[in-house]
Amino acid sequence: DVKVTQSSRYLVKRTGEKVFLECVQDMDHENMFWYRQDPGLGLRLIYFSYDVKMKEKGDIPEGYSVSREKKERFSLILESASTNQTSMYLCASSWTPDTQYFGPGTRLTVL
Amino acid sequence: DQQVKQNSPSLSVQEGRISILNCDYTNSMFDYFLWYKKYPAEGPTFLISISSIKDKNEDGRFTVFLNKSAKHLSLHIVPSQPGDSAVYFCAASRASGTYKYIFGTGTRLKVLA
Numbered sequence: 001d002v003k004v005t006q007s008s009r010y011l012v013k014r015t016g017e018k019v020f021l022e023c024v025q026d027m028d029h030e031n032m033f034w035y036r037q038d039p040g041l042g043l044r045l046i047y048f049s050y051d052v053k054m055k056e057k058g059d060i061p062e063g064y065s066v067s068r069e070k071k072e073r074f075s076l077i078l079e080s081a082s083t084n085q086t087s088m089y090l091c092a093s094s095w096t097p098d099t100q101y102f103g104p105g106t107r108l109t110v111l
Numbered sequence: 112d113q114q115v116k117q118n119s120p121s122l123s124v125q126e127g128r129i130s131i132l133n134c135d136y137t138n139s140m141f142d143y144f145l146w147y148k149k150y151p152a153e154g155p156t157f158l159i160s161i162s163s164i165k166d167k168n169e170d171g172r173f174t175v176f177l178n179k180s181a182k183h184l185s186l187h188i189v190p191s192q193p194g195d196s197a198v199y200f201c202a203a204s205r206a207s208g209t210y211k212y213i214f215g216t217g218t219r220l221k222v223l224a
Contacts, residue, residue: 041216100145102156
């Protein structure tokens with residue numbers, strides 16, 4: 001069974017903190033993605049990776065960075081968290097363009 | 112510029128009736144279209160997809176129709192059940208190169224018992 005896991009379901013951080021969100025998939029997928037979901041805005045792509053150490057910016061990369069040192073793991077980093085980064089963060093992986101599997105999401109609150 | 116649009120933020124349907132969720136797109140180069148269902152505080156769940164070379168794909172109670180000339184797709188759920196109440200997202204992708212998915216803003220479906 002397909003599995004994408006995220007390190008935390010809920011996270012509360014303070015403004016200026018460095019935040020790490022981790023995502024692991026067990027399907028040997030080459031492609032992994034980070035999105036944020038906000039009311040009325042749908043899912044917006046932050047970054048994606050199509051191979052180990054390879055990454056591309058999505059639609060809203062500002063204030064974020066990513067790391068993919070191993071195929072199964074894709075990390076999203078908020079270098080200095082701000083209140084406008086309070087959101088639901090969703091990780092996904094895929095192997096073909098007609099399916100994509102999501103993790104359960106991390107609800108991040110930045111105070 | 113929003114390439115994938117879901118113009119109805121919400122929809123209410125009586126249990127047992129048909130739910131029709133709509134999605135429009137602007138980029139004729141998309142190769143695949145996907146539908147996801149999302150419950151609160153959970154990740155989206157993949158429902159069904161359709162290739163741009165087809166005009167219909169069916170999986171149980173879910174059918175997706177694609178009208179390429181109108182750049183429009185729709186998801187039909189028949190019969191609708193209370194457990195179908197969720198937010199539905201459509202997404203589009205291209206098969207070439209390093210593909211990514213473009214999502215619509217979602218439609219909240221409420222199925223009334």
